[in-house]
Amino acid sequence: xxxxxxxxxxxxxADCGLLYGHEAYICRECGxxxxxxxxxxxxxxxxxxxxxxxxxxxxxxxxxxxxxIVDVGGEETVRVTVRIEENPELGPDDPVEFVDRRDxxxxxxxx
Amino acid sequence: MNDVCVIGMGTTxxxxxxxGIVELGVTAVGRALRSCDVDREEVDALYLxxxxxxxxxxQETLAPLVADSVGLVGVPAMKTEGxxxxxxxxxxxxxxAIRTGVHDVVVVAGVERMTNAETSEFTRxxxxxxxxxxxxxxxxxxxxxxxxxxxxxxxxxxxxxxQVAAVSVKxxxxxxxxxxxxxxxxxxxxxxxxxxxxxxxxxxYDCCPAADGAAAVVLASADVAExxxxxxxxxxxxxHATGRSAAYRYDxxxxxxxxxxxxxxxxDEAGISPSDVDVVELHDCFSAAEIGDSEDLxxxxxxxxxxAVAAGRTAVDGELPINPSGGLLAKGHPVGATGIGxxxxxxxxxxxxxxxxxxxxxxxxxxxxxxxxxxxxxxxLGGPSGV
Numbered sequence: 001x002x003x004x005x006x007x008x009x010x011x012x013x014a015d016c017g018l019l020y021g022h023e024a025y026i027c028r029e030c031g032x033x034x035x036x037x038x039x040x041x042x043x044x045x046x047x048x049x050x051x052x053x054x055x056x057x058x059x060x061x062x063x064x065x066x067x068x069i070v071d072v073g074g075e076e077t078v079r080v081t082v083r084i085e086e087n088p089e090l091g092p093d094d095p096v097e098f099v100d101r102r103d104x105x106x107x108x109x110x111x
Numbered sequence: 112m113n114d115v116c117v118i119g120m121g122t123t124x125x126x127x128x129x130x131g132i133v134e135l136g137v138t139a140v141g142r143a144l145r146s147c148d149v150d151r152e153e154v155d156a157l158y159l160x161x162x163x164x165x166x167x168x169x170q171e172t173l174a175p176l177v178a179d180s181v182g183l184v185g186v187p188a189m190k191t192e193g194x195x196x197x198x199x200x201x202x203x204x205x206x207x208a209i210r211t212g213v214h215d216v217v218v219v220a221g222v223e224r225m226t227n228a229e230t231s232e233f234t235r236x237x238x239x240x241x242x243x244x245x246x247x248x249x250x251x252x253x254x255x256x257x258x259x260x261x262x263x264x265x266x267x268x269x270x271x272x273x274q275v276a277a278v279s280v281k282x283x284x285x286x287x288x289x290x291x292x293x294x295x296x297x298x299x300x301x302x303x304x305x306x307x308x309x310x311x312x313x314x315x316y317d318c319c320p321a322a323d324g325a326a327a328v329v330l331a332s333a334d335v336a337e338x339x340x341x342x343x344x345x346x347x348x349x350x351h352a353t354g355r356s357a358a359y360r361y362d363x364x365x366x367x368x369x370x371x372x373x374x375x376x377x378x379d380e381a382g383i384s385p386s387d388v389d390v391v392e393l394h395d396c397f398s399a400a401e402i403g404d405s406e407d408l409x410x411x412x413x414x415x416x417x418x419a420v421a422a423g424r425t426a427v428d429g430e431l432p433i434n435p436s437g438g439l440l441a442k443g444h445p446v447g448a449t450g451i452g453x454x455x456x457x458x459x460x461x462x463x464x465x466x467x468x469x470x471x472x473x474x475x476x477x478x479x480x481x482x483x484x485x486x487x488x489x490x491x492l493g494g495p496s497g498v
Contacts (some may be wrong), residue, residue: 022245022359038281048266050258051311053251056235057231059250067251069259069359081246086413092266 005042005097008072009110012038021078042098044072046090115209116336116343119147119329122455126293127226132164136177136222139325147339155214157188158205160198160221161447166217166236167228182368194240199450199479199488203351207373220327223445240482242357252412256483258310261399263364268414274421276303277397279316286441288466293322293443317398326451344458346379347489354484367484369472370407377489385409389472390460392453392481395438427467435467461494
């Protein structure tokens with residue numbers, strides 16, 4: 001991939017500035033309920049990954065699929081739980097990039 | 112503050128059971144009451160841990176149903192839920208009620224029935240302990256959570272797959288002589304590392320089996336305990352803490368702080384350090400979990416837990432026996448019953464009556480964990496000579 005990946009849709013607490021990857025309803029740092037958009041560079045690195053081969057009934061037929069914990073962003077990063085597309089064998093520290101968000105799930109692929 | 116003792120205990124076998132959820136619970140509670148000289152009218156309350164009876168069996172309101180069925184008429188009865196830590200939490204609540212003088216005698220039970228459901232159905236039910244909107248939405252399962260933990264652990268500390276497999280080998284060997292266990296056949300390291308992948312790098316024999324079962328104990332204030340039994344087991348310390356709500360919330364996925372916080376509270380209250388513990392039943396829902404737990408509970412330095420198991424340091428005849436019952440990996444994991452099942456096994460050790468008896472066991476520890484490290488209880492128990 002030579003082009004930059006899409007921006008990652010992070011948010012930031014409008015009061016204390018704490019960055020969030022997944023939605024927050026109240027800031028765990030300061031208690032604020034106000035958040036603003038804070039898009040991040042969509043490149044990231046794998047912190048840990050697993051391949052789900054025995055899914056729950058809500059995900060039957062999708063197996064095997066990879067779930068990873070990814071640190072996404074450039075200078076500033078947030079950690080998120082994601083699906084890895086195309087099921088490559090990624091491991092800790094491998095580079096990945098944001099693809100899109102579907103049905104509330106962040107999808108990444110090998111960079 | 113009143114001191115608190117275990118004065119009675121009862122359990123069913125853990126495994127594939129035909130009984131319904133209420134019958135399992137009633138059986139364990141009835142056995143616990145019969146094991147000591149407590150009359151039903153002397154019981155002040157019933158606390159019952161359960162997780163998935165509502166989802167898998169369509170049965171809720173379990174605590175009042177069990178109380179009525181066992182003849183505990185009119186007492187306050189309540190269910191506690193914290194996924195796999197459900198009955199550890201029940202124990203903690205009963206302990207606090209006695210400690211603060213609200214009650215004198217309380218029955219605590221845990222019960223679960225799982226094997227009547229299809230694998231995908233109980234995987235979904237167990238998965239409901241994960242945060243539905245984040246980890247859960249990706250399809251991450253509980254084996255998957257510990258797959259992530261193990262992936263990171265092996266990366267950071269260089270532990271080998273074979274070292275991790277040694278947990279399952281040890282616990283299946285221990286379970287072989289425990290009549291309460293679901294699995295009573297040993298396995299080898301090759302069996303584990305050749306078994307099919309479930310959630311890489313975790314394989315089938317790294318995972319505890321589903322099970323049905325129930326366990327119960329009777330707790331009493333120390334003031335009255337000796338009128339019910341000659342061998343009360345002292346509750347020396349109790350801890351209960353919450354941790355991170357999802358896998359992405361950990362800065363370090365190899366340490367589950369619900370455990371470290373609950374352990375710190377329990378050790379402080381007992382006035383002991385990890386080196387004072389003689390026998391441990393900890394939450395080995397997966398081989399990787401036992402390694403992390405053994406470090407989080409302070410028995411080994413971070414990163415040394417895998418090598419310690421492989422070297423035999425946690426065997427029944429090792430320096431610190433861990434899961435001599437066979438743990439969840441061999442006994443099975445009827446999730447809501449597990450926490451009291453662990454306390455039952457530790458009490459047997461402290462009474463000197465366990466099938467895999469640890470010589471001279473005077474201080475025992477039980478550790479129960481629920482969700483993605485979301486909640487943990489730690490209980491420190493002392494032998495009858497210390498009451």
